[in-house]
Amino acid sequence: MNWSPENGMLLLPLALGWLAVWWLLPREKPRGRILGGLIGVAALLVLQATVLPPAGDLVHDVMFYAFAAAAILCGGLMITDKNPVYAALWFALTTLAVCGLFLLNSAPFLAAATIIVYAGAIVVTFLFVIMLAQQGGIGGYDREAFQPGMASLLSFALLATLLFSLQEWGGIDGKAADEARHGQFVSVPTTVQANLLSQAPESNPREIGSLRVLGRSLFTDYLYAVELAGTVLLVATIGAIAIAPRRSQGHL
Amino acid sequence: MQFINDFLSGQWNWIVGMLPEAAKPYAMPGLVIFIVLNVTLGACSYLILLERKLSAWMQDRLGPNRVGPMGLLQPVADMLKLLLKEDVIPGHVNKFLFVLAPGISVFTTFLAFAVVPFGPVPKGLTAGDGQFPFIIAPGIDLGVVFIFAIGSLAVYGIILGGWASNNKYSALGCLRASAQVVSYEIPLGMSVVGLALLCGTMSIEKILLFQAERGIYGWNIWYQPLACVIFFIAAMAEAQRLPFDLAECEQELIGGWHTEYSAMKWGLFFLAEYTHVITISFLTSILFFGGWHLPFIAETTSNYSGVWMVKVGVLLAKVSVFIVVIQMLRWTIPRFRFDQLMSLAWLCLIPLAMVNIVMVMVVKQFELNEWWLLPGSAAIFLAAGLMGTQSTKPFARRVAAPIETPGHGGHGHAHAH
Numbered sequence: 001m002n003w004s005p006e007n008g009m010l011l012l013p014l015a016l017g018w019l020a021v022w023w024l025l026p027r028e029k030p031r032g033r034i035l036g037g038l039i040g041v042a043a044l045l046v047l048q049a050t051v052l053p054p055a056g057d058l059v060h061d062v063m064f065y066a067f068a069a070a071a072i073l074c075g076g077l078m079i080t081d082k083n084p085v086y087a088a089l090w091f092a093l094t095t096l097a098v099c100g101l102f103l104l105n106s107a108p109f110l111a112a113a114t115i116i117v118y119a120g121a122i123v124v125t126f127l128f129v130i131m132l133a134q135q136g137g138i139g140g141y142d143r144e145a146f147q148p149g150m151a152s153l154l155s156f157a158l159l160a161t162l163l164f165s166l167q168e169w170g171g172i173d174g175k176a177a178d179e180a181r182h183g184q185f186v187s188v189p190t191t192v193q194a195n196l197l198s199q200a201p202e203s204n205p206r207e208i209g210s211l212r213v214l215g216r217s218l219f220t221d222y223l224y225a226v227e228l229a230g231t232v233l234l235v236a237t238i239g240a241i242a243i244a245p246r247r248s249q250g251h252l
Numbered sequence: 253m254q255f256i257n258d259f260l261s262g263q264w265n266w267i268v269g270m271l272p273e274a275a276k277p278y279a280m281p282g283l284v285i286f287i288v289l290n291v292t293l294g295a296c297s298y299l300i301l302l303e304r305k306l307s308a309w310m311q312d313r314l315g316p317n318r319v320g321p322m323g324l325l326q327p328v329a330d331m332l333k334l335l336l337k338e339d340v341i342p343g344h345v346n347k348f349l350f351v352l353a354p355g356i357s358v359f360t361t362f363l364a365f366a367v368v369p370f371g372p373v374p375k376g377l378t379a380g381d382g383q384f385p386f387i388i389a390p391g392i393d394l395g396v397v398f399i400f401a402i403g404s405l406a407v408y409g410i411i412l413g414g415w416a417s418n419n420k421y422s423a424l425g426c427l428r429a430s431a432q433v434v435s436y437e438i439p440l441g442m443s444v445v446g447l448a449l450l451c452g453t454m455s456i457e458k459i460l461l462f463q464a465e466r467g468i469y470g471w472n473i474w475y476q477p478l479a480c481v482i483f484f485i486a487a488m489a490e491a492q493r494l495p496f497d498l499a500e501c502e503q504e505l506i507g508g509w510h511t512e513y514s515a516m517k518w519g520l521f522f523l524a525e526y527t528h529v530i531t532i533s534f535l536t537s538i539l540f541f542g543g544w545h546l547p548f549i550a551e552t553t554s555n556y557s558g559v560w561m562v563k564v565g566v567l568l569a570k571v572s573v574f575i576v577v578i579q580m581l582r583w584t585i586p587r588f589r590f591d592q593l594m595s596l597a598w599l600c601l602i603p604l605a606m607v608n609i610v611m612v613m614v615v616k617q618f619e620l621n622e623w624w625l626l627p628g629s630a631a632i633f634l635a636a637g638l639m640g641t642q643s644t645k646p647f648a649r650r651v652a653a654p655i656e657t658p659g660h661g662g663h664g665h666a667h668a669h
Contacts, residue, residue, distance in 0.1 A: 108398075120404025120407065127415075128427065128430070
């Protein structure tokens with residue numbers, strides 16, 4: 001990938017975001033949360049020139065900003081909260097906010113499935129474990145972040161690669177030249193790496209994201225990925241059953 | 253009947269005419285939400301009276317008969333008591349989550365009702381054409397999945413209520429209850445997959461119409477009787493109704509995750525439970541028993557004036573039958589033990605639902621006559637019953653008590669069953 005000036009526009013917000021998260025991560029000696037929050041807001045403000053979608057319908061925009069702000073805020077609170085129970089609850093709220101974004105982008109099945117699987121089952125399992133493990137108050141490993149600088153730096157490096165590749169992808173993929181020049185990456189891909197089973201996409205725009213179209217896409221365009229994921233899950237299930245101790249051995 | 257129609261639409265047009273132009277599109281949804289909320293709240297309070305009367309009848313007692321004629325004003329007295337009681341918030345609780353928990357319970361159960369039709373939903377309804385929609389959110393493509401998604405959030409009410417109470421009994425009750433709710437979500441979801449395959453849709457309105465257009469022999473109960481049983485059992489367990497209420501066990505144990513709740517916050521948990529019962533009954537009668545369809549009087553083709561009243565009446569009659577069945581089950585079946593409850597979900601309902609889905613797939617794939625599903629379901633049911641009996645050898649050890657292994661006897665407390 002070639003370095004372009006547009007990529008440079010992402011460096012400042014990424015650095016600011018890293019600073020904010022690093023400042024806010026739990027420490028033995030409490031730090032001012034306001035300062036960290038302000039740095040985070042500044043990072044978002046710098047970033048918004050690049051990533052924000054063009055203004056459209058008013059209701060849609062209001063809901064988009066509400067869900068997006070909720071997702072970022074709850075995600076930030078999740079990693080900076082000292083109490084692991086609260087962190088799990090913030091995670092649940094983050095999931096719900098992201099599901100709201102899915103709904104806005106006409107993917108209702110994805111939203112419902114994510115709520116059922118993540119908010120309804122996985123976070124509940126987290127909460128179980130945390131509640132059962134936290135009998136004697138908050139442990140030392142929760143009061144203080146482990147290697148906060150390195151952890152936040154690595155996660156922001158990951159975020160940077162994601163943003164850069166998204167920007168690159170948005171720039172080449174059938175976009176108008178001036179849009180690409182401004183580093184916008186907001187459009188959907190026009191082509192799917194299709195296999196032989198692929199069928200023509202639904203012409204009715206209301207149908208996109210519906211159960212019928214989703215099922216057809218999963219079992220034609222993405223057949224190999226779906227089958228592979230199913231096999232991996234099956235192997236994981238069998239492994240879990242094999243590892244779990246039998247009741248007659250007295251450990252369960 | 254015609255004059256009632258005319259009167260209602262005349263009044264409505266007069267009310268809408270007085271509204272400012274910007275508010276007009278929201279008038280009809282507002283009316284529907286207003287009606288649903290108030291009818292459900294009123295129905296909940298009288299369901300409590302019905303439940304107490306039925307319990308009394310089944311136990312050869314009189315039941316509440318002091319307030320009003322035949323005790324009919326008892327719900328009013330109950331509500332006043334709940335509202336005027338001292339609202340205790342114990343010390344050392346997490347106040348925010350403690351107050352939030354009953355709210356989550358009520359919110360999720362009411363939100364699930366948004367996609368349940370309570371009458372003949374007009375076909376091809378679009379927002380703003382002024383027809384009464386008989387459903388809060390018409391045209392949701394994923395009605396059933398939406399209900400499961402919202403229902404899976406209801407477990408937060410339980411978890412937060414139990415955890416925020418700062419009480420060991422509450423915490424234990426919440427662990428039990430949430431394990432139960434999370435487990436029974438799986439058979440609940442899987443039981444309707446066969447239905448979706450048969451009807452070709454997940455929308456509740458479309459499933460209803462699909463059955464109504466095919467007449468009484470098109471009701472899904474003929475093709476999916478096993479799925480109906482699984483759905484009903486799993487939904488009762490989701491709502492924590494007896495015989496699945498062992499989180500509370502109100503006769504012998506402390507009251508589960510809502511031990512520390514009092515007054516209206518306690519009442520909200522039970523409002524959620526009763527709303528859940530109403531939703532279950534609506535869903536069972538719509539998904540499996542044809543909804544508002546009844547031969548001769550409420551068909552898709554019948555168009556005498558006031559037919560919507562008959563259709564709503566038919567649907568409500570079916571719903572009341574299921575509510576009464578749920579309430580009578582309370583004094584009919586003994587409560588499950590916790591391990592029995594878990595094995596019922598994981599070892600019985602989930603495999604049965606899976607086999608049921610495979611059967612529907614086979615029938616659809618090989619284009620067999622759909623009536624094969626009726627004997628097929630019966631055969632699966634009988635086979636499962638045969639395998640479950642203790643005398644059948646290969647499956648007998650499942651229900652036997654765990655064997656004490658030698659060598660661990662010295663520290664029995666280490667066995668956390």
